Amino acid sequence: MSELSKLARQAMMQPQEALLETGSKKNSLCIGIPKEISYQENRIPLTPLSVALLVENGHQVLLESGAGDGANFLDHHYSEQGANIVYEKERVMQADIVIKINGPTLEEIALMKPGQVLFSSQPPSFMTMETLKAMMNKKITALSYEYLRDEGNILTVVRAMSEIVGTTSVLIAAEYLSNIFNGKGLMLGGITGVPPTEIVIIGAGTVGEYAARTAIALGAQVKVFDNSVYRLRRLQTNIGNRVFTSVIQPIVLRKAVLSCDVVIGAMRSPSGRCPCIVTEETVSKMKPNSVLIDVSIDQGGCFETSKVTNHEEPVFRKYDVIHYCVPNIASRVARTATYALTNIFTPILLDIGEKGGLWNLIWEKTGIRKAIYLYQGQLTNADMAEKFNMTPKDLDLMIVSSR
Numbered sequence: 001m002s003e004l005s006k007l008a009r010q011a012m013m014q015p016q017e018a019l020l021e022t023g024s025k026k027n028s029l030c031i032g033i034p035k036e037i038s039y040q041e042n043r044i045p046l047t048p049l050s051v052a053l054l055v056e057n058g059h060q061v062l063l064e065s066g067a068g069d070g071a072n073f074l075d076h077h078y079s080e081q082g083a084n085i086v087y088e089k090e091r092v093m094q095a096d097i098v099i100k101i102n103g104p105t106l107e108e109i110a111l112m113k114p115g116q117v118l119f120s121s122q123p124p125s126f127m128t129m130e131t132l133k134a135m136m137n138k139k140i141t142a143l144s145y146e147y148l149r150d151e152g153n154i155l156t157v158v159r160a161m162s163e164i165v166g167t168t169s170v171l172i173a174a175e176y177l178s179n180i181f182n183g184k185g186l187m188l189g190g191i192t193g194v195p196p197t198e199i200v201i202i203g204a205g206t207v208g209e210y211a212a213r214t215a216i217a218l219g220a221q222v223k224v225f226d227n228s229v230y231r232l233r234r235l236q237t238n239i240g241n242r243v244f245t246s247v248i249q250p251i252v253l254r255k256a257v258l259s260c261d262v263v264i265g266a267m268r269s270p271s272g273r274c275p276c277i278v279t280e281e282t283v284s285k286m287k288p289n290s291v292l293i294d295v296s297i298d299q300g301g302c303f304e305t306s307k308v309t310n311h312e313e314p315v316f317r318k319y320d321v322i323h324y325c326v327p328n329i330a331s332r333v334a335r336t337a338t339y340a341l342t343n344i345f346t347p348i349l350l351d352i353g354e355k356g357g358l359w360n361l362i363w364e365k366t367g368i369r370k371a372i373y374l375y376q377g378q379l380t381n382a383d384m385a386e387k388f389n390m391t392p393k394d395l396d397l398m399i400v401s402s403r
Helices: 003-013 048-056 075-079 106-111 129-137 156-177 206-217 229-239 250-259 280-284 295-299 329-355 358-364 382-387 395-402
Strands: 030-033 060-064 084-086 097-099 117-120 141-144 198-202 221-226 244-247 262-265 291-294 315-318 321-324 372-375
Touching: 048 060, 048 075, 048 329, 060 075, 075 084, 097 329, 106 129, 129 372, 156 206, 156 262, 156 291, 156 295, 156 321, 156 329, 198 206, 198 250, 206 221, 206 229, 221 229, 221 250, 229 244, 250 280, 262 295, 291 295, 329 358, 358 395, 372 395
Parallel strands: 030 060, 030 097, 060 084, 097 117, 117 141, 198 221, 198 262, 221 244, 262 291, 291 321
Antiparallel strands: 141 372, 315 321
16 A cells, blocks of 8 residues: 555544534435346346335436336336336436446446446456446446445445355255256255255355355255365354365365265356366266256356356256356346345435435445445556556545545
8 A cells, every 4th residue: 555545544534624514415316227238137226115215315216117127126116116217228327326237338338427426236357448448438436336345344245146146056956956857856955764965065155155054954965165264164153053164175076076966166266267176077977967056157167067058048968967057146036136235225325315425425434435446437446457457546545635
């Protein structure tokens, strides 16, 4: 950290001179929710009841018609709670704050007005130079869900989606073990007198933890592998159950994979490609009709035989092993995912109105400040700057100098 940055942080923690209020500084916001155009994206950032809360607090919500259809929230559900349903994306994209699930396309950025605020997902690996330049030219302030942290310094959106994906992956495995999908005909977990099904989970992060919770609750025999002893210990502590855990030893892992009924790959890489853990040779010797679920497929996958599938054709067979490799598992349960997201975003939007704008909020809340990757068109995210060989601006200094 530079000396100037240290001074800026110290200045932010100093008592600030304040003028006596002559009236409420609360802002009335215009919030736009466009319909997602990404393939098979069914989530929406706000539920109708959250919209009602925003409207009750004096804010206006513009919703593009059909935006909530994927999560089974229809237009009239939103209009009954005070949202304005519009049919032109241009009107939605002209709102003061645009909130959506996936990062903006060039077409969407072209519809935005200069100086807007954008809330969306934006992993650095999916950002393109053309998109970044278009947003910088319009002096947009943009927040990425991948960096958004709560009061406990937890990546709140990432955590919520990982909990959903971990739980759902086990339920998916249960489906494909059944006869309905030409599986083994096993009930996940088994019953009295019948040996339980065996599940191997590779990765002890949030996805792995919630997959293990669900599998144990259903009665399955669970084995968890990870490179980090710390994460394995944390998983056992959080679950409150002594499950089989092991660091990734190739011989031990191979033996477990060959004998199990389900393998869930939940390894993550901080940046770049996920490490490939299970070789094609090992997959070829797995038991027939075993189920392989690669949650890490959005980072390339941790199985050598994985290839990207989608919700319409989610599985393929190779070596008589059922492979499920859908990147966006949370969209499979879009309504639940929407409830999780709205619990995060609604308080932030209300705070922006109460504090008199986003600028005051990011001054006060570090977790939201860390999520800003563009501030009035200036790139402030180190990961994106490294990807494009650019020099990031120091957001702390920019905020201090603007006050």
